Amino acid sequence: QLQLVESGGGLVQPGGSLRLSCAASGSTLDYYSIGWFRQAPGKGREGLSCITSSGHRTHYTDSVKGRFFISRDNAKNTAYLQMNSLKPEDTAVYYCAAHQSCVSYDTHWPSEAPYWGQGTQVTVSS
Numbered sequence: 431q432l433q434l435v436e437s438g439g440g441l442v443q444p445g446g447s448l449r450l451s452c453a454a455s456g457s458t459l460d461y462y463s464i465g466w467f468r469q470a471p472g473k474g475r476e477g478l479s480c481i482t483s484s485g486h487r488t489h490y491t492d493s494v495k496g497r498f499f500i501s502r503d504n505a506k507n508t509a510y511l512q513m514n515s516l517k518p519e520d521t522a523v524y525y526c527a528a529h530q531s532c533v534s535y536d537t538h539w540p541s542e543a544p545y546w547g548q549g550t551q552v553t554v555s556s
Contacts, residue, residue: 431456431457432454432455432456432457432459432462432528432544433454433455433545434452434453434454434526434527434528434545434546434547435452435453435455435547435548436450436451436524436525436526436548436549436550437450437451437453437550438450438451439524439550439551439552440551440552440553441553441555442516442552442553442554443555443556444516444517444554444555444556445516446554447513447514447516448513448516448552449511449512449513450466450510450511450513450524450526450550450552451508451510452464452466452508452509452510452511452526452547453506453507453508454507454508454509454528455507458504458507459502459504459507459508459528460483461483461530462528462530462545463481463482463483463529463531463532463535464500464502464526464527464528465477465478465479465480465526465528465529465532465535465539465543466478466479466480466500466509466511466524466525466526466527467524467525467526467527467539467540468520468522468523468524468525468552469522469523469525469549470522473522475525475540476491476536477491477535477536477537477540478490478491478494478498478511479491479494479498479500479511480500480532480535481500481502481509482531482532485501485502488500489532494513497513497514497515497516498511498512499511499512499514500512509526511524511526513552516552516554517554518554518555519554521553521554521555522552523549523550523551523552524549524550524551524552525546525547525548526546527539527543527545527547528543528544528545529542529543529544529545
């Protein structure tokens, strides 16, 4: 059974950077696409980015394109989300998830992805 654990969240000033990690255990990440999501208080879960199992393809939602970068290291069974130029509106709990394909990850994964981490809080504030 695949288990995912996020880390790397915290408090950062506007304009700052954080790198989130999504560490897998119980199984290999090699066969899964990995997605990053966030959920702010009172809002739904927002799909941010997805990377295919090979790492050859990445996808980003418009609000983070050019600021956030997804990557993975299958040898370490870990995926990452590098977040730059952070804004107060990026404040949320961030989750990683694993599923078979990045297709429609932003709309389908919240109800269909079988594996989710517990989330890590990111707060952007001065």
